[in-house]
Structure formats: C-alpha cells, structure tokens
Amino acid sequence: LIRKLPNDLRSYTQDYFEANEHSLKQTYPGLSLYRLFQFLEEYGINRHLVMDSFYDQVFYQGEHNPLYEFFLKLDEGIPLEYITGHAFFYKSEFKVTLDVLIPRSETEVLVERAAQWIADKQKARPLARLSVCDVGVGSGAILLSLMRESQAPLDTVGVDICPRALEIAKQNAYLLRFTRHQLSSLELVQADRLNGLKQTFDLIVSNPPYIPMSDGLVDAHSQVLKYEPMKALCIDDDKYNDWFLTFFAQAFRLLKSDGAFMMEGYELRLPSLKSLLHDQGFDNCEILKDLTGRDRFLIATKKRETNGSASH
Numbered sequence: 493l494i495r496k497l498p499n500d501l502r503s504y505t506q507d508y509f510e511a512n513e514h515s516l517k518q519t520y521p522g523l524s525l526y527r528l529f530q531f532l533e534e535y536g537i538n539r540h541l542v543m544d545s546f547y548d549q550v551f552y553q554g555e556h557n558p559l560y561e562f563f564l565k566l567d568e569g570i571p572l573e574y575i576t577g578h579a580f581f582y583k584s585e586f587k588v589t590l591d592v593l594i595p596r597s598e599t600e601v602l603v604e605r606a607a608q609w610i611a612d613k614q615k616a617r618p619l620a621r622l623s624v625c626d627v628g629v630g631s632g633a634i635l636l637s638l639m640r641e642s643q644a645p646l647d648t649v650g651v652d653i654c655p656r657a658l659e660i661a662k663q664n665a666y667l668l669r670f671t672r673h674q675l676s677s678l679e680l681v682q683a684d685r686l687n688g689l690k691q692t693f694d695l696i697v698s699n700p701p702y703i704p705m706s707d708g709l710v711d712a713h714s715q716v717l718k719y720e721p722m723k724a725l726c727i728d729d730d731k732y733n734d735w736f737l738t739f740f741a742q743a744f745r746l747l748k749s750d751g752a753f754m755m756e757g758y759e760l761r762l763p764s765l766k767s768l769l770h771d772q773g774f775d776n777c778e779i780l781k782d783l784t785g786r787d788r789f790l791i792a793t794k795k796r797e798t799n800g801s802a803s804h
C-alpha cells in the first residue's frame with residue numbers, strides 16, 4: 493500500500509531525523525542531519541536516481557520507492573556503509589557488500605606503517621621490485637591502499653578464503669585501477685591463510701579474523717556482529733592458537749630474508765601471539781598501539797640471510 497504524503501524528500505528526511513534522533517545516534521554514533529543528507533545522496537547516486545529534482549520530488553512511503561527503503565534500512569540499524577554500498581578508507585573509496593568487512597579506520601595505521609616500510613625498502617634498493625601479500629584481503633582495503641601509496645611497481649597477491657569477498661576485491665581493484673603504478677601486478681587467490689602459495693614475499697600484511705568467538709558472542713547484539721560476516725571477524729577459541737601458529741609458520745616460510753610481517757590483532761591476545769611469532773623464528777617482534785592508545789598490531793621481521801641461510 494502506497495501512502496502519499498504531502499511531503500518532499502528534504503522535509504521527510506528532516507522530520508525523520510528529528511523523530512528518531514536518539515535511536516539513530518545510538519546506532520550510528522556521531523550521525524548529524526547533514527551527514528544523513530550526504531549518505532542519502534550517495535545512496536541516490538549509486539542507484540541512478542535522478543539528482544536534479546532529488547529533494548523536490550513528492551516523497552511517498554512504499555516499498556517500491558527505493559528512497560523509502562533507505563529509511564527502512566536505517567530503522568533496521570544496517571551499517572550506513574552497507575546501505576550506501578561504499579566505505580572510505582585511507583585515501584580511497586571502496587565498494588562494500590555484506591560479504592566483506594567494512595574497512596576500519598584503525599587499520600589505516602597498519603597501512604601507514606606498511607607503506608613506510610615499502611618506501612624505505614624502495615629507497616634502499618631502487619631497482620628491486622617488491623612483492624607484497626595481504627592475507628584476508630576482503631574488500632582490498634589494505635592491499636589496494638598500499639598499491640596506491642607505492643611510487644614504484646609492486647607485485648601483489650591478495651588471499652581470501654571467501655570467493656565472494658575476492659569478487660569484491662576484484663571490483664575494487666578495477667575501480668581503483670588508475671590509482672596505482674601501471675606496471676604493478678595483482679593476483680587474487682582463494683586459499684586458507686597461505687596454504688598452497690608458492691611465491692615468496694618481501695612483506696606479508698594481514699587483518700585476519702581475530703576476535704575469539706566467546707568474546708564475540710558477548711557482544712553479539714552490536715551492529716557489527718549482526719551484519720558483518722562472522723567468519724571475517726571471529727575464530728573459535730579452541731582453535732585460536734593453532735590457527736595463528738599455522739599462519740605464522742606459513743608466513744615465515746614464504747617471507748624473503750630481510751622481509752617483514754605485519755598484522756592487526758586482538759588486544760588481549762597480542763602478547764601470546766607475539767611469543768608464537770618469536771617461536772616461529774621471527775625477529776624484532778613488537779606490539780604497536782592504534783591511535784586510541786590500545787595495543788592493536790604485531791610486527792616482526794625475518795633476519796637477513798647470512799652465509800646463505802636465514803637464521804632461525
């Protein structure tokens with residue numbers, strides 16, 4: 493049933509915001525009317541809705557009106573990035589669907605650190621082509637940002653266990669094709685961690701699933717765990733250490749000597765993961781903080797080879 497209201501889209505949005513301000517701000521911290529208009533416009537543009545008369549059209553509430561759907565999705569509390577289909581991360585805009593995690597601002601610190609490592613290496617060895625692998629590539633947020641930052645061509649591999657996530661990474665790689673060095677290469681591979689990969693890498697980065705399932709379930713009512721892919725975020729408690737042990741052993745094996753490993757992780761588990769990394773043979777294992785001052789990242793290096801073998 494379509495109930496026509498003597499309302500234009502602008503007034504409807506204002507009325508909607510005023511009527512629901514409290515609950516909207518709980519679900520979407522920091523949301524203002526101005527931001528809501530911006531999200532609405534982005535949503536409209538992505539659905540090729542006519543923009544000239546966007547705000548002047550008579551607004552009706554009915555499921556056939558895609559603009560009304562926007563408000564229904566807000567009522568449901570679906571994350572805004574999933575509603576609009578886009579998320580901003582580092583210096584780029586990424587397509588996101590329910591198959592990928594919405595890239596988080598804290599991960600930008602990892603990108604910054606990795607980009608600096610790449611720049612330093614390129615400065616020290618201007619003729620070398622560096623190879624970079626992102627494990628759990630998701631939307632491609634980390635890897636495509638690193639490719640964008642690099643002045644020289646990079647050979648990159650993005651791995652994900654989820655084929656639908658790889659499809660989104662592929663689409664983002666296409667949409668951002670002009671942001672990277674034209675001689676850079678990108679391969680997207682479906683695999684469990686680094687299983688079956690043969691190449692070796694100068695840098696392995698990862699924002700793997702890292703919330704222990706039991707901690708995740710405590711928070712099960714949050715928007716995050718309601719809408720975001722559980723497999724992208726959580727690992728069973730009883731498999732936690734083994735999962736990372738295998739991952740670190742694979743990473744150590746595929747890392748070139750003098751290479752680096754950098755990952756995002758769960759604050760409470762970072763100290764034990766740091767020991768695991770060390771046990772696998774990594775050097776300079778360090779826990780780094782995010783911009784809020786919380787422990788968030790693990791970084792390590794593989795020793796430069798001496799006398800033909802990497803020391804363990």
Ligand SMILES: C[S@@+](CC[C@H](N)C(=O)[O-])C[C@H]1O[C@@H](n2cnc3c(N)ncnc32)[C@H](O)[C@@H]1O
Binds near residue numbers: 632651654
């Ligand atoms: C936390 S998300 C990170 C996504 C993206 N890199 C980012 O930072 O926004 C973790 C990603 O790892 C993938 N993943 C989960 N288990 C995996 C596994 N065993 N091997 C490879 N990828 C995995 C998920 O599908 C998901 O895309």
